[in-house]
Amino acid sequence: MHSLLLLLILLLMKHTSQENKVSEFEFFKSRCDYNCTFEPYHVDTETLKLFPTKCREVCAYLLIDQTSDVAEKQLVTAFKNVKVLYGSLKVSKTNLTNIKFLSGVEFFECDTDSPLLFEANSELTEIGMTNFKSTSCAITLNNIQKMERLNLPNLKNFYTLFNPPLLSIDIANKLCLTIEEITNFVSSDVWEMHPFHNPYCNFSSSDLSKFDEKICEVQHFSLKSFDSSCKRIFGNVMIQSGDEEHVRKLENVTWIYGRIVINGTSLSVIDFFEHLEYVAYFKDDEYSIYIINNTGLTSAVYPNLRLVRTTNKNPRVIVFRDNNAQLSSDPAVCFNIRNSLNTTEKLIPYIDGRTCEDIANVSSVIEPFVWLMVTGSFLALFVLNDYIF
Numbered sequence: 001m002h003s004l005l006l007l008l009i010l011l012l013m014k015h016t017s018q019e020n021k022v023s024e025f026e027f028f029k030s031r032c033d034y035n036c037t038f039e040p041y042h043v044d045t046e047t048l049k050l051f052p053t054k055c056r057e058v059c060a061y062l063l064i065d066q067t068s069d070v071a072e073k074q075l076v077t078a079f080k081n082v083k084v085l086y087g088s089l090k091v092s093k094t095n096l097t098n099i100k101f102l103s104g105v106e107f108f109e110c111d112t113d114s115p116l117l118f119e120a121n122s123e124l125t126e127i128g129m130t131n132f133k134s135t136s137c138a139i140t141l142n143n144i145q146k147m148e149r150l151n152l153p154n155l156k157n158f159y160t161l162f163n164p165p166l167l168s169i170d171i172a173n174k175l176c177l178t179i180e181e182i183t184n185f186v187s188s189d190v191w192e193m194h195p196f197h198n199p200y201c202n203f204s205s206s207d208l209s210k211f212d213e214k215i216c217e218v219q220h221f222s223l224k225s226f227d228s229s230c231k232r233i234f235g236n237v238m239i240q241s242g243d244e245e246h247v248r249k250l251e252n253v254t255w256i257y258g259r260i261v262i263n264g265t266s267l268s269v270i271d272f273f274e275h276l277e278y279v280a281y282f283k284d285d286e287y288s289i290y291i292i293n294n295t296g297l298t299s300a301v302y303p304n305l306r307l308v309r310t311t312n313k314n315p316r317v318i319v320f321r322d323n324n325a326q327l328s329s330d331p332a333v334c335f336n337i338r339n340s341l342n343t344t345e346k347l348i349p350y351i352d353g354r355t356c357e358d359i360a361n362v363s364s365v366i367e368p369f370v371w372l373m374v375t376g377s378f379l380a381l382f383v384l385n386d387y388i389f
């Protein structure tokens with residue numbers, strides 16, 4: 001009796017599922033019509049015939065690999081109308097030179113942990129999805145020896161469904177990112193990058209026209225000769241003893257593609273980075289903003305700084321060392337700096353090896369201690385008084 005009922009239910013389920021032709025993949029259900037879902041995972045000449053070529057939005061887990069017997073031309077034809085992709089993409093061990101067959105794609109949303117993965121493609125020189133704008137996907141490049149550029153000039157909107165979109169690049173010795181790409185990536189709050197050896201491409205004349213603001217390459221920074229009409233600086237900013245009278249030249253700088261070091265000056269306050277919004281520096285072993293040996297320095301504010309970007313998650317990016325003692329003893333000074341940076345990150349700023357909380361704790365320990373000492377000495381005097389007189 002029971003088994004009969006079960007059979008009935010099963011038959012009913014089979015019937016309805018055929019009626020609606022719902023995809024077997026949960027992630028696709030709310031995103032694509034069944035007609036626009038490509039279910040074979042592997043892309044080859046046979047499966048590509050099933051690709052929903054007419055659809056603007058397609059759900060697919062795409063695998064293109066060494067057994068994918070498809071020419072670039074066939075891929076271009078199949079994907080020519082696709083603007084939106086949901087699912088994943090893995091391009092592995094192919095001889096493709098670029099991924100321009102997806103150059104119409106503007107939006108790519110990834111399922112769970114599957115990134116856009118490009119691995120061991122020995123001929124790949126660029127991705128070249130030039131209309132790609134928005135994604136939740138991580139991008140992983142692994143063993144791409146010939147890759148020189150991402151060529152993703154419009155990719156700037158990152159959002160997160162699962163984990164923050166992470167760019168990780170491994171064994172791609174020729175690859176670098178353009179200033180335009182780094183600017184787009186860094187301005188996103190959720191984007192992260194794994195360390196890789198040489199993130200910035202060399203400055204080129206084409207970088208000059210990419211921004212409304214004047215961008216200047218600076219190889220050996222000298223504040224005295226710095227052109228104060230430069231709003232974006234490509235290179236490291238070093239402020240040293242003797243530069244104090246020129247610091248206002250930096251008041252209109254908005255982006256620094258490099259690091260800031262303020263070393264051995266007589267400055268008492270750092271308040272001249274009035275318009276600084278981003279410091280994009282990617283060496284985890286060096287602090288992005290390093291303020292050292294300025295013995296008169298008692299305060300620092302960065303009213304517009306939105307982000308100091310390093311790779312991954314090294315939050316020790318704004319570091320003070322051996323400046324005025326007040327910086328490392330007065331928690332209010334530290335919290336002021338943190339507030340002016342609009343961050344809640346505990347390791348920002350990091351002053352003489354301490355966080356603001358550490359400094360607050362030390363001073364809350366010291367104060368009662370000092371009070372105890374003072375009252376203690378009075379008591380001692382009082383007692384001694386009795387003895388002596």
Ligand SMILES: *[C@@H]1O[C@H](CO)[C@@H](O)[C@H](O)[C@H]1NC(C)=O
Binds near residue numbers: 033035
């Ligand atoms: C999906 O395909 C069916 C039959 O093949 C058709 O009737 C329907 O209009 C198609 N839907 C879309 C959105 O293309």
Ligand SMILES: *[C@@H]1O[C@H](CO)[C@@H](O)[C@H](O)[C@H]1NC(C)=O
Binds near residue numbers: 066093094
């Ligand atoms: C890639 O090219 C090499 C050398 O021409 C060839 O041996 C190999 O089979 C090709 N691989 C694919 C996946 O087409």
Ligand SMILES: *[C@@H]1O[C@H](CO)[C@@H](O)[C@H](O)[C@H]1NC(C)=O
Binds near residue numbers: 202
């Ligand atoms: C960048 O410039 C340096 C020196 O100016 C040069 O040695 C290097 O090859 C250049 N890199 C690229 C990728 O052009």
Ligand SMILES: *[C@@H]1O[C@H](CO)[C@@H](O)[C@H](O)[C@H]1NC(C)=O
Binds near residue numbers: 229248249250251
């Ligand atoms: C910064 O910009 C303002 C407004 O354009 C201008 O008046 C000022 O001179 C600039 N400062 C420097 C140091 O160039």
Ligand SMILES: *[C@@H]1O[C@H](CO)[C@@H](O)[C@H](O)[C@H]1NC(C)=O
Binds near residue numbers: 261263290
């Ligand atoms: C700071 O300047 C001193 C010399 O005055 C130098 O030895 C030191 O390396 C500099 N530190 C940094 C981080 O640039």
Ligand SMILES: *[C@@H]1O[C@H](CO)[C@@H](O)[C@H](O)[C@H]1NC(C)=O
Binds near residue numbers: 265
């Ligand atoms: C700190 O800065 C002062 C003033 O510029 C300089 O004389 C001194 O050598 C610096 N100390 C160190 C350790 O770099």
Ligand SMILES: *[C@@H]1O[C@H](CO)[C@@H](O)[C@H](O)[C@H]1NC(C)=O
Binds near residue numbers: 342
């Ligand atoms: C400060 O941060 C908050 C939350 O991250 C953000 O909404 C706000 O716009 C920021 N304010 C400034 C002035 O950057």
Ligand SMILES: *[C@@H]1O[C@H](CO)[C@@H](O)[C@H](O)[C@H]1NC(C)=O
Binds near residue numbers: 357358361
């Ligand atoms: C401050 O010190 C107290 C007691 O020594 C400790 O329990 C607390 O975790 C400390 N707080 C911070 C933020 O370090």
